[in-house]
Amino acid sequence: MEYQINGDQPKIIGKKCGGLYLIQQQEGESVTDPANTIYLKFDSAWSKLCFNGSTIFWRHEAPSEPVNDNIGICLVLVNLCDLDGVVGSELMKIQYSGNDEVVSAQFNFSSGKSLKFIHNCYDDFTAVNY
Known part of the structure; x- marks a missing residue:
């Protein structure tokens, strides 16, 4: 299985990152989807940026705080606008990859730091490597 991209990758290569938010899914006290949606x-x-199966979705959309009606399973907005080496750094490259189990998008910054979002296609969660 190869990955597919739905939507147009924004023209962000060579530009400075000004903000990063994640929407996480929590069940009880556990984070079950660390990066359900990335802004x-x-x-x-x-x-x-978000994932569904082997598809990587890009949309032009500002973050909004999720509204939850259940404390047992909820979505939480995580503000990472002070993440060292990402926010304030220039985006040098985005690399996509995929196989039968995972699809990923890796963002490489001028600081030498990288952010990799790894989506597990079968268990439907997205991990973050920094």
Whole structure:
């Protein structure tokens, strides 16, 4: 299985990251989906990145705080706008990859830091490597 991209990757290569938010899914006291939805800000415009199966979705959309009606399973907005080496650094490259089990998007920054979002296609969760 190869990955597919739905939507247009925003023109963010060579631009400075101005913000990073994640929407996490929590069940009880456990984080079951660390990066359900990813929001990245470049040139004061927000872009949304998310995964479903082997598809990587890009949308032009600003983050909003999720509304929950159940405390047992809920979505939480995580503000990572002070993440060292990402926010304030220039995005050098995005690399996508995929196989039968996972699809990923890796963001490489001018600071030498990278953020890799790894989506498990079968268990439907996205991990973050920093």
